[in-house]
Amino acid sequence: MAPPPDIFDAQALDLEFWLKPRTLSVIRPQSGEKAKVLYWRDGEVIDSAYQELCHILRDVNGKETAPIDPKLFETLWGTQAFVARYGIEQPLEILSGYRTAKSNARLIEQGVPAARQSLHIEGKAADIRIANLNAEVLGGLVRSFRQGGVGFYYRAGANGGWIHADTGLKRSWKG
Numbered sequence: 001m002a003p004p005p006d007i008f009d010a011q012a013l014d015l016e017f018w019l020k021p022r023t024l025s026v027i028r029p030q031s032g033e034k035a036k037v038l039y040w041r042d043g044e045v046i047d048s049a050y051q052e053l054c055h056i057l058r059d060v061n062g063k064e065t066a067p068i069d070p071k072l073f074e075t076l077w078g079t080q081a082f083v084a085r086y087g088i089e090q091p092l093e094i095l096s097g098y099r100t101a102k103s104n105a106r107l108i109e110q111g112v113p114a115a116r117q118s119l120h121i122e123g124k125a126a127d128i129r130i131a132n133l134n135a136e137v138l139g140g141l142v143r144s145f146r147q148g149g150v151g152f153y154y155r156a157g158a159n160g161g162w163i164h165a166d167t168g169l170k171r172s173w174k175g
Contacts, residue, residue, distance in 0.1 A: 022077045025091040030060045045070060057097025066098045068123045071167045075147045088133060095162050096127040113175045125166035135161040143172055151175050
């Protein structure tokens with residue numbers, strides 16, 4: 001198979017891609033949790049799987065779970081399924097999902113880039129990365145789904161940066 005392109009474009013997907021069952025493979029580096037969850041089949045979200053994914057995307061610091069916008073799971077799944085077509089099958093690293101207002105405020109106090117009115121507080125955002133996939137390429141793919149905001153957070157080092165994906169207004173930024 002040819003190497004993956006420098007830029008992925010979700011608009012190139014066919015209808016068949018969107019009709020197949022959806023399994024998310026995720027890891028939470030902060031808690032060490034790993035899961036592979038079939039959450040959508042035959043046009044319907046599987047409630048028990050949805051609940052499991054909401055738990056995985058919980059506020060690990062505040063230890064609270066909240067409903068996650070199902071459209072966010074669609075973006076996360078689409079991202080992972082699209083890059084899998086190019087042989088990139090690592091789990092999606094969830095660095096941050098839902099956050100309580102208190103946890104979000106604590107991050108701001110610590111100087112971590114976090115918006116005061118963060119969509120993480122509403123269960124509509126996740127900070128993600130895929131091992132060995134450049135943050136610029138990952139963010140470009142997420143942006144091509146046209147489902148909400150995309151933030152590019154570049155960092156040097158072994159773990160590199162991450163991408164903020166949300167289901168809010170369609171916009172992008174670098175942090």
